Amino acid sequence: MNVRRIPVLVVWLGCVVLAVIVIARAHYSTDLSAFLPAHPTPTQQLLVDQLRDGPASRLILIAIEQGNAASRAPVSAGLVDRLRNDPEFSSVNNGETVAAQADREFLFQHRYLLSEAVNTQRFTAAGLNAAIRETIDNLASPEGLLFKSLLPRDPTGELMNIIDQLQRSSQPESRDGVWVSSDGARALAVAQTQASGSDTDAQSRAIDAIRAAFAAAAAESLQTAANSVQLRLSGPGVFAVAARAKIERAAVRLSIASSILVVTLLLFVYRSLPALGLGLLPVATGALVGIGAVALGFGAVHGITLGFGITLIGESVDYSIYFFVQSRQAQGDGAARSWQQSWWPTIRLGMLTSVCGFASLLPSGFSGLQQLGLYSISGLIAAALVTRHVLPALLPPGFTIRDVRPLGLRTGDVLQRVQDLSGSAILLCAAVLATLALAVLHHDRASLWNRELSALSPISAAEQDYDAKLRADLGAADVRDLVIVSGPDVETILRGAEQASRALHALADEKIIGGFESPAAYLPSLATQESRRSSLPSAAELRANLNKAVEGLPLRADRLQPFLEDVEATRHAALVTPRDLAGTSLAAGFDALVLHQKDQWNALLPLRSSAAGGKIDSSKVAAALQHDKVDARVLDLKQESDDLYDNYLAEAIRFSLAGFLALTVLLLIALRSPLRVARVLAPLVLAVLTVAAGLAIAGVQLTILHLVGMLLIVAVGSNYALFFDRQANSEEAGDAALTLAALVIANASTVICFGLLSFSQVPVLVALGATVAPGTFLALLFAAIGFGAVRSAHA
Amino acid sequence: MQRVLALILLGICCSSGSEPVRAAPGDLRDLDQVMAMLAMRQHARVEFIEQQFLSVLSHPIESSGELRYDAPDRLEKRTLKPRAETLLLMGEVLTVERAGHRRVIDLHAYPQVLPFVESIRATLAGDRKALERLFRLDFTGSVSRWTLTLVPLESNIKQSVNQVRIDGAADQLLKVEIRQLDGDRSLMTLRPSVLP
Numbered sequence: 001m002n003v004r005r006i007p008v009l010v011v012w013l014g015c016v017v018l019a020v021i022v023i024a025r026a027h028y029s030t031d032l033s034a035f036l037p038a039h040p041t042p043t044q045q046l047l048v049d050q051l052r053d054g055p056a057s058r059l060i061l062i063a064i065e066q067g068n069a070a071s072r073a074p075v076s077a078g079l080v081d082r083l084r085n086d087p088e089f090s091s092v093n094n095g096e097t098v099a100a101q102a103d104r105e106f107l108f109q110h111r112y113l114l115s116e117a118v119n120t121q122r123f124t125a126a127g128l129n130a131a132i133r134e135t136i137d138n139l140a141s142p143e144g145l146l147f148k149s150l151l152p153r154d155p156t157g158e159l160m161n162i163i164d165q166l167q168r169s170s171q172p173e174s175r176d177g178v179w180v181s182s183d184g185a186r187a188l189a190v191a192q193t194q195a196s197g198s199d200t201d202a203q204s205r206a207i208d209a210i211r212a213a214f215a216a217a218a219a220e221s222l223q224t225a226a227n228s229v230q231l232r233l234s235g236p237g238v239f240a241v242a243a244r245a246k247i248e249r250a251a252v253r254l255s256i257a258s259s260i261l262v263v264t265l266l267l268f269v270y271r272s273l274p275a276l277g278l279g280l281l282p283v284a285t286g287a288l289v290g291i292g293a294v295a296l297g298f299g300a301v302h303g304i305t306l307g308f309g310i311t312l313i314g315e316s317v318d319y320s321i322y323f324f325v326q327s328r329q330a331q332g333d334g335a336a337r338s339w340q341q342s343w344w345p346t347i348r349l350g351m352l353t354s355v356c357g358f359a360s361l362l363p364s365g366f367s368g369l370q371q372l373g374l375y376s377i378s379g380l381i382a383a384a385l386v387t388r389h390v391l392p393a394l395l396p397p398g399f400t401i402r403d404v405r406p407l408g409l410r411t412g413d414v415l416q417r418v419q420d421l422s423g424s425a426i427l428l429c430a431a432v433l434a435t436l437a438l439a440v441l442h443h444d445r446a447s448l449w450n451r452e453l454s455a456l457s458p459i460s461a462a463e464q465d466y467d468a469k470l471r472a473d474l475g476a477a478d479v480r481d482l483v484i485v486s487g488p489d490v491e492t493i494l495r496g497a498e499q500a501s502r503a504l505h506a507l508a509d510e511k512i513i514g515g516f517e518s519p520a521a522y523l524p525s526l527a528t529q530e531s532r533r534s535s536l537p538s539a540a541e542l543r544a545n546l547n548k549a550v551e552g553l554p555l556r557a558d559r560l561q562p563f564l565e566d567v568e569a570t571r572h573a574a575l576v577t578p579r580d581l582a583g584t585s586l587a588a589g590f591d592a593l594v595l596h597q598k599d600q601w602n603a604l605l606p607l608r609s610s611a612a613g614g615k616i617d618s619s620k621v622a623a624a625l626q627h628d629k630v631d632a633r634v635l636d637l638k639q640e641s642d643d644l645y646d647n648y649l650a651e652a653i654r655f656s657l658a659g660f661l662a663l664t665v666l667l668l669i670a671l672r673s674p675l676r677v678a679r680v681l682a683p684l685v686l687a688v689l690t691v692a693a694g695l696a697i698a699g700v701q702l703t704i705l706h707l708v709g710m711l712l713i714v715a716v717g718s719n720y721a722l723f724f725d726r727q728a729n730s731e732e733a734g735d736a737a738l739t740l741a742a743l744v745i746a747n748a749s750t751v752i753c754f755g756l757l758s759f760s761q762v763p764v765l766v767a768l769g770a771t772v773a774p775g776t777f778l779a780l781l782f783a784a785i786g787f788g789a790v791r792s793a794h795a
Numbered sequence: 796m797q798r799v800l801a802l803i804l805l806g807i808c809c810s811s812g813s814e815p816v817r818a819a820p821g822d823l824r825d826l827d828q829v830m831a832m833l834a835m836r837q838h839a840r841v842e843f844i845e846q847q848f849l850s851v852l853s854h855p856i857e858s859s860g861e862l863r864y865d866a867p868d869r870l871e872k873r874t875l876k877p878r879a880e881t882l883l884l885m886g887e888v889l890t891v892e893r894a895g896h897r898r899v900i901d902l903h904a905y906p907q908v909l910p911f912v913e914s915i916r917a918t919l920a921g922d923r924k925a926l927e928r929l930f931r932l933d934f935t936g937s938v939s940r941w942t943l944t945l946v947p948l949e950s951n952i953k954q955s956v957n958q959v960r961i962d963g964a965a966d967q968l969l970k971v972e973i974r975q976l977d978g979d980r981s982l983m984t985l986r987p988s989v990l991p
Contacts, residue, residue: 136852136856137856137877137878138878139847139849139852139856140845140847140856140857140858140874140877140878140880148849148851148979149851149977151851152851164896173888173899174899175887175888554852554853554854554855554856555851555852555853556853559851
């Protein structure tokens, strides 16, 4: 080894060690932060907060299936019983009546502050008469009969009123004491985790706890059918955990599989273990530097970025292939040096065009794409520099790989048929192909791009349908539409929620919405409570009113002494605060709808549509709120997130075109000939168009990841085209067969890597694989044909 | 919040005791014959007037409406006065509809409600086995004029109902009296429906 090379190696090792240190200390996130816009509007911030920490993000829907109804109910009971005291969960509910004693006492004790029916009219003689008359009428029903013992204390039926208030939200059906689906085929329960939905580790722990509790409950059940009972979970946290597992599994498995395949391919080509080891150095260094750069640049590395590690294998392994194959042309110690002189400029230009392409991801508002861009740029530069400076330094004296010229010649033979075509015929074919592709794309232009965020979701449509079904059965709002009231403290937002509720009740009456939830339904604002309390008359006045009220009713006023005492007690009692809810099931309901962030409080009022699966016209809701001068915002989460994604997509398309323009300028400067630039770019553009048209014909809607795939086609393909260009325009062109061989091997490794991706279960990876694998192959084919490489291979 | 409702409803029942009325045992073959006659009928539709004697009120309250039965297990009680209300018992689920509100109560979870409805439904169905699952049966009188007294067997039912007494003639029910543990009682008088 040459002593002059030692500084290069020291620098390289230093960089690798630094990258390893940065990577080891980096923070890795698997939450939705990749989707967080760099500069979110308040609405977008709210949206992301909702998706990340909102009450909906903390729900786990639990379904118990199979077996029979008699076996599911006790398993449901056993499961919930085990989880009830688990600190991972803020609430677990299957419709059983356990916490109700505390609820009952709380509601009854505070009934004159909580009931919406309480106002100054309520306790006049006329008001009392009407209320008592209704209560007595209710006694005729078996349901009312159950209230009769409360009559002396609650003759106006306030407890029943509060229950009706709370009941406005729809409820699941019950069988055998537990919630069941509307068809009765599964027992249902809902768990709310303590941790936010974005805390995937905590979600994973919660899911494990549920599974363990289920297994224990099923084993304990005396029902023989309990053995066949199945557990099925759904919800945002469950999806997040499943998605992470899927992405991790796919990334790990596919990285291993493609590594094995590429290693096998390289071993077959090189027939040399040292060459293989050296050949993987640029890839490994590139990956380390890429992750390190993302960690330094963003503070946290998103899990999905790591998943794309595989994309780097595809391109960076090419550099070492070019190096080994091409440097073989010059034998002996001077080989590396002559390669550096004759081939490196071309590789450097190819690398720079790739960098131009990926740089277009950097200004994206989508931090996931920004990370991918930075990762690719830094990784490619590192891989290219290692190939240029480190590989020659590490090359053992007299090192050489097997002669791959026969491969180039054979490839040339295969392509021979095209040779017979004249230049103008090739041009015509290309024009026809481009026209056809453009026609297909134009025809499908309306549906070409998928503008829904769910297109990126690794959760299958079947799983999403199942989730929707469980939500419908549970009456759980899918929290698609929300009214949000913000303020500096709880009292302000509760007052706002009460104002909004009045407008929303009117909308529910008009069937514009089906219903809504509100934290104020669990706990009215202090102002409302105060006004109710002050409407309670003094003991003497109430007694006089009552004596008058019961005239003509089958009820004697002296039996209602407890009522007088309770009202008087409430007049001197403190108002109810959120702290008083502790220990009741109302606390979970209230907490789920109140968000506290820094110095801002938000009351959430989730809306339900009036028909199952129906869509709420949020503009009408907004108009009604505005008409009533309620300071509240309406948020359609799905629409907002789709809009957000749509913005990312539109922006990414714009930036990609800008990147392509920059790349063209770069080539113009480097090649100094518009014709040469056109010949380099034409095969790439044609490959991108063909792949896009192919996907459209296959019925695949393009997502942002297909766009990234197209960038990769241009990035990888530009290397191919530049080699052919060099071949055609350089005096010391070297061996055309060797060049062709190097490109075929490089392309084979790329197609293997990305082809494997399309077998994954993760849509984003499939999108990449299905674009890049055929795209790079076509780029090589088109470039080879376009530059008449076939002819020169035999020259 | 349904669970809150049902719980609150049922937790409220207070209790005080009174001895069940004992009747002389009648001929069990007559009981079987009455049951067989009742079981023959697939549909029943009668008017009812119900009086409730509640200690908390100074005089009884009265309600009236229509009772419909369809074999095997559908019982509907439509109260027209003083307030419209529909009670529908299907299988083990009781649905109460009043003033636009609809409530579903699962009888498995709230067995206390069971004797109020199952006593009537199982008798109309002529289902002696179903009756004997919940009650001790005393049959007096003859097929042409009989009295069936039902005393709850299980403790959770006993909490609400002391006994149910049904008077009938052949396959017609004439009176249903439900005595509650706290001494309150209801008396339902039935006659063939003339309602449209």
